[in-house]
Structures are given as structure tokens and as C-alpha cells.
Amino acid sequence: MAENKKVLVIGGGFSGLTAAVETAEAGSEVVLIEKTPFLGGRVTQLNKYFPKLCPPNCGLEINFRRIKNSGDITFHTLAEVEKISGQEGNFDVTVTVKPRFVNDKCTGCNACAEACPVEMPDEFNFGLNMTKAAYITHNQAFPFKYAIDGRSCKGKACAKCVEACKYDAIDLDMKPETITLKVGSIILASGWDPYDVTKLDNLGGGKIKNVITNMQMERIASPNGPTGGKILRPSDGKEAHNIAFVQCAGSRDENHLPYCSFICCMASLKQATYVREQYPESKAEIFYIDIRTPGRYEQFYWKVKDDPGVTLTKGKVARITEEAGTGNLIVEAEDILSGKKVKRTFDMVVLATGMVPSTKDTKIPVEVKYTPDGFVMPATLQKGVYAIGTLKSPVDVAKSVQEATGVAIKSIQSVRR
């Protein structure tokens, strides 16, 4: 018999959120822990979902509401698992919670951020802009309370934010806490990270300013992003009317990620529509090895392909250089269908970088084997522990939601056995 009836969900992205609310609504108590100060994960960084092109708040808002309305979900942000012991029905879990330095009295008025003198690269926007050490990621963040970045904040020596806060919401004395949980089953949903573009030396990743990643493109196109949704290039803020998309930037490449990251073709096709809608005269060229739009996504591909402003060129880009003085980029590929090596000039280049499972670098302290690329091998997980979403292989949001919904019944079985 399971002694502990609670279900622990590790990771507050779309998979973890879905698993948590589905499990809780079926009648089990859930504890959700998230490493960052906010829930929602990678999806909150998107501008639109494919293929319906609706904004991510569509799905996030309803899930946040379900969490708020459910009495059965407890969540901890800035929390990471330290240790897991025990077996199905009877796990002991140690979690460390880093200080937020902001308490529940926060109203989100922004006075602390205005007062804060410390600037740091905005991680939520992939370093496209600077933010303050007292910050909130965006206007729909959940929980809607500010956080103070412990690595950048100068602490009590500064304390300008404490003075500025009218609500007594800032407490620079907060210390890391360790909490212990007793749970009956565990759902792993710690998601993915974008591949490190600086490893793509021939594509100017991280070196050439106007060569950005697909996730940076989501932030640039997003109304709550660093440019307010205007597609402007980083070097000079010029409108980017002529954009190249470089597929398989690191994926399907044994020197980088030896697997297909599954979402990048759809992401680039989707992002081509951002540009085409925003600037009617704009041009987008997608350089690909194969366009991979599985299942019904094929129809989305047809739709984008039929746009005369979008060119699809078969041939992998293997060199990008910056044009002297203009900030424009020279993209080199072989146009395979015509058999000619081409050099084309663009305002901005988007690298369709792939997915790296978070377990590549951060292992979860449970009994499990990983693939050489860091993906969880589900069959090797100990009983009562389940992995969902991008931990097992690269997947899109829709598939993550399906898996997360399915795992609810498994986790409930584990606590009822």
C-alpha cells in the first residue's frame, strides 16, 4: 500500500503544468516544483504556437487559473530537487528553495525595478536586452510577483528597492530553504534547453549580432518581448525585411546533435509568417536539408510554401559572414536543385537551433539511464517515476500535453496501489 498519496511534478513548463492540473483535478494532491521564479517554461517565451498561430497565453492562462482554483496543488518556484529516496508509494524528496527576496505582498508595481541600479542580461529574452536585478519576465508572468536575482543583486549594501517598495514586499534577508516532501509518485518534466549556438562556429553563432536563434526570434516577434513585437534586428534596430532561416543548425549533425529536433521546420515556417505578416514587402528564405512537417503539419507547410514572399531552398547553410559596414549577412549554401553554390545577402539570419534535454547537463537524482545525448530512457526509470515531454525525445507542445495528460492516470495508479 502506498503510504504517501501525493504526486510530485518536477518542472513547471507546459508538460509539468498539464500533468499537475490533470492529476489534481482527478483527485490527487500534487506538489509542483519549478527551478525558475515563474511557471510556464519555454512556452511563455513563444510568440505563437504552430500550427494554429494563437498566442501561448491561450493555453497558459487557463492552466494558471486551474492551479489557482485547485485546492490540491502546491507549487514552489526557485526550487530544485536535491535528493530522492524510497520507492513507489513511499518516496522521500529533499528540495532546496532559493530565496526570491520578494514576498506575497508584492503587487507588481515595478517600483523596485525602477529603483534597482543593477543591470543584467535578460535571460528570458536570451540576452537580447538588459533587465534589472529586480525583475519580472513579462506582463503575464505567473506568479505575478517580482523576483530579485541573487547572483546580480548587491544585497543589503544597496537596498534601494527596499526603500522604493511601498508594500514592504522585499526581504533581502531571505535564506535558501530545504524542504522535505513525502510523495507516492514522481513526474519528471524538466524540459529542454536550446542548443548552444556558440558551438556553430561556421554559422557565426553568438558572434555575429544579426545571426539569432529561433527562440530569440520568438522573443523579438512577441508583443511582450524586447522590441514590443516589432521584428527589428539586434545590431542597429533596423526593420528586418529580408530574413534567412537556417534549418538543422546543429541538429541531425553528429558533430552537434545527432538527432532531428522535430520542431524546427515548423518553427521556421511559422516564423516566416511573422515576418510576412508584419512587413508586406518582406522576403523569407528557408534553407533546408529536408522539410520535416510530420502528419497534418504538412498542410501548414503547403500554406507557407504557396506564399510568393517565401522561398524554400534545398541546401544546408554552412557559412555565414558579416558584410563589412552594413551589418548584413552573407549566407552561403549550395542550391542543390540548380547545382550552384550561392551567396545571398540578408538583413538577419535565424538559426533553427535544436533541443537539448535538460537532463544532458542536470541529472535527476533517481535511478535511470540516459541516451548518449542525455535523454531519459523511460524503460530504465524506477517504478513510480515517470518522464514526460522533451525529456524523452524532442516533441512539440501538442504532444507534450498529450503525454502529460496520459501520465496523470499512471501517477494516480502509483499512489493508489
Added chain:
Amino acid sequence: MAEQIIKPDLNFINDVINAGGESLKKCYQCSTCTVVCNVTPDDKPFPRKEMALAQWGQKDKLFGNPDIWLCHQCSDCTAYCPRGAKPGEVLGAIRKLSIEEFSVPGFLAKMVNNPKFLLVLLAVPALLYILIIASQGFFGSVDIPTEEGKIVYGKFLFSLYYVDTIFTATALFAVFSLFLGVTKYWKAMAAENPNTKTGSLGNAISATIVDILGHNRFRKCEVTKGRATAHMLVFYSFIGLFITTILAFARVIPEYIHHLKISESIDVHQLDWLAYIYKPIGNVSAAALMLGILLMMSNRFKNQEKAGLGSYYDWLFISLVAGVGITGLLAQFLRMANTVAAYPTYVAHLCLVFFLFAYAPFSKMAHMAYRTTAMVYTKHSGRDAE
């Protein structure tokens, strides 16, 4: 486009795989290789199309293709290939097969490229010299003549008969065989590329010579940057050693005239001063050769991960050149030290030089003829206009 019927030659695909192109089938035609290649023309670039042709067993299209020799195996393609298909090594294998295809007589190429026949091939010069030495009686009671107790190779094996005649004949054979092979290659290229525009052949040849002397194409390599320097050292040392050989031959001409009784009164030492010119050239060249070949070896080990270590065909050639250099220098030092070990070393040197010359049309040495021909052809046809 007119309809084309493609007949894959399955045996050829296997030949490429067995010749060192075992990664051929990994290629998925993304064309990263053609983009990172600095030596390909932009129109119909290589090596992606060669990978496709090889996967489809298009032997004639590949053998009649100048591009396989425009490739200098920089291995930039291999380093960046996302599939480990190693286009550089596949093209190397195709080049080796094309030498087998074009060289005359073809069976020698098959032997040279097969380690099983190494000893047989070495045995040819070895037996020849054993017979010569035996005929002089040096294995028996006859003492090797010296010059006032000092070792002189010319007294051991009279160079007119046992060096110059043999090697002139060998060199002529090699040049003739290479000429036949290269002619076949030129015809194959003309057959595969019938509509190419042609410029002046003289201009194409002079532009090719300029390219080769400056190693202009080779120096565009990135991943294996050091290779151009190593090759340049070996290349110019060969030129230096060629000059040395010609001058050394010139020096002994009066002696031959005397020996053959063409003129009894000729001063046999009148050209001895040439030694002051060719000995420094020879020694500097030998040093450059050793340095170059050592660099080549170390480059291969250094770039092993990104470019591959190379095949038997590569290493046979490298070892041979190194062997010629080592035995040549040793033969000189041992002669100066006046020790009997000088004689076998000298014979070993002669055997290795024989190997290098006689089998040049079939070994990697042939690259100099085929690559030069391809470069001339591409410049002549306007393909490689740079």
C-alpha cells in the same frame, strides 16, 4: 530536361567502399561539404555531386570528371560533415580507382595498391641488385674496390651501367606510362563534358604551373592548414633533388666518354667543380624532404580525428618518400664515415628510388600527373577560371 536512364554499377559502389570510401553511404546530400570547400568552383560544385554519383555507381561520370582531382583533400568537408560521410576520403578512394582505371599496364596499379604485393614489388629491384652485386663477385672473394681506402660508390657499382642506365630506363617507362594514362583521362573528361568552351591550352598550362608552384589552391585548406607547407617542402625538395641528379650526371659525362673510349684524352675531372653546386643543393633538398615528410606524418596524426588517418595507398607513398630520404642521407653519412654498412644502405636507397620511379604511374605519386592534367583541363574549359 531530357529523360536520363541511370544504370548503377553496383560493383563500382563496392570498389569505392573497399578502396577507403567505407563512409560513402552515410551521405544524405545536405551539401555542407560543397559550402565549406574553398577549392571548388561555384557552378556544379564538389564534392556533394561526387558523393551522389558514387552512391549511384556512376563510374564513367566520376572517372571523366576533372573535379575529383581539383579536390586537394583539405578535409574541411570531412570535418564539417554532419553524417561522418567523409567526402574527402571518398574522393581519395575514387582518385585511387581512377589511377587503376587509366594507368598502363593496369595490373601494376592493382598490385601497387594491394599490401599483399608489397614484397613482390620490392623484390624486383632487390633481386636486380643482388644479381648485379653477385656478378661482380662481391659476395665471394672479390673485395670492393676503394679509392685509397675510402669508400666510393662509383667503384662499388659503376654508375653508368648500374645506376644511370637502369634509372633512365625506369624513368622513361614511368613517363611513358603516365603519359598514356593521362591521355586516357583527358579523353574521358572530354567525353563526359562535351560542350565546355575552350580557351588557349598554353594559357591553361602556364596558369596551372603558377598555381602549382605557389600551391595556391592547396593553401586554401583550413582544417588541415599545415599540409600546404609540408607538401611545398617535399615538392621543392624533389625539384632540388632532380637538379642534383642532373648535375651529378653531367659531372660524370667526361668519365663515361673516357670509359667508352670515345675520347681517350679527355680530362675526366674537368667537371668536378659541379659537385660544389649540387652537393649543397642535394643536402638542403634532402633536409627539406625529411622535414616535409615528417610534417606530413605528424599532420596526418594531428588531423586524424577530423580528416582521417589515410589509407594504405597514402601511407605507402609517404613511407616510400621517407625511406628514400632516410637511406639517401644515411648512405652519404656512412660513406663519409667509411664504414662497410654504407654499401647495403646505398643498395637499399637504390631499391627504394627504383620503387618510387618504376611504380610512380600506379602509386599516389601519379597524383602529380593526374591532378596537373585536371587543373589544365578545367582552366582550358573555363571551369576553374580563378
